[in-house]
Amino acid sequence: MTKSIFITGAGAGIGLETARLFASKGWVVGAADCDQNALQSLQAELGEKVCSTHVVDVTDEKAVADALSAFAECTGGAIDALHNNAGILKVGPFESIDMQDHRAIIEINVIGLMNVLYAAFPYLKASSGAVVVNMSSASAAYGTPDFASYSASKHAVRAMTEALDIExxxxxxxxCDLMPPFVNTGMVQANAGASGLFDSLGINLAPSEIATEVWKQVSSPQLHRPVSGQFKILWPITRSSPTALTRAVMKKLRRGS
Structure with a gap:
């Protein structure tokens, strides 16, 4: 029986590469994004039988519910995997970023994710062994300077992941979730230079590499999957080190290389 995955933010970057990868594995893809042209291009590339497109803003609760209902009609009422990928980023000192931008980060990265989870639940439940892969971030390990609201949103994603994995x-x-450092997407490139952290840590991951990690999570889920050799080393250290040490490291990284 053909497997199915619903992907938010599928029009570009990580979501786009994830859609391509799962389609290549024989899965039916429900691609959701607010960019209609990007979705049309993706469907033309993958084919209508493989890719169902849904123009939706994840902050619109009704639109999200309608999109998932429409996709479930194509899959016999069940969805095998959900990739909560939609998100936005704005980097800089907290006070230099407009409150409208801070609010949008929380609305899209947290409330949008919750909207999708809530609407997807009955279709995931109808599947056997369904998996949800949320996009958290390395910034969920410790509050990250210049990424304050984004880091807060990814802490929320991490907590939501932990709670729902039990429930x-x-x-x-x-x-489960993925916790990558900086990925070379248009969103990250638009903010490059706004923090010394980009210089310290580098922007070294490709969207296709994250898509591969999504596949690993769906195939063999683990609650938190740190991505990149660098963060795989740092993740257990940040969890066990004294707070003062982690804080000092973050201050140093912010200064850049």
Whole structure:
């Protein structure tokens, strides 16, 4: 039986590469994004039988519910995997960023993710062994300077992942996340130079590499999957080190290389 995955933010970057990868594995893809032209290009590339497109703003609760309902009609009422990828980023000192931008980060990265989770639940439950892969971030390990609201949003994603992985276990659904550092997407490039952290840590991951990690999570879920050799080393250290040490490291990284 053909497997299915619903992907938000599928018009570019990580979501686009994830759609391509899963389609290449024989999965049916539900591609959601607010960019209609990008979705049309993706569907033309993958084919209508493989790719169902849904123009939706994840902050619109009704639109999200309608999109998931429409995709579930194509898959017999069940969805095998959900990739909560839609998100935005704005980098800089907290006070230099407009409150409208701070609010949008929380609305899209947190409330939007919750909207999708809520609407997807019955279709995930109808599947056998469904998996949710949320996009958290390395910035969820410790509050990250110049990324204050974004980091806060990814802490929320991490907490939501941990809570639902327990709650939804009763329904046969695994909930996990990915925690990558900087990925070379248009969103990150638009903010490059706004923090010394970009220089310290580099922008070394390609969207296709993250798509591969999504595949790994769906195939063999683990609650938190740190991405990149660098962060795989730092992740356990940040969890066990004294707060003062982690804070000092973050201050040093912010100064840049």
């Amino acid at each position: 939804w276990e009763d329904h046969g659904i695994r909930v």
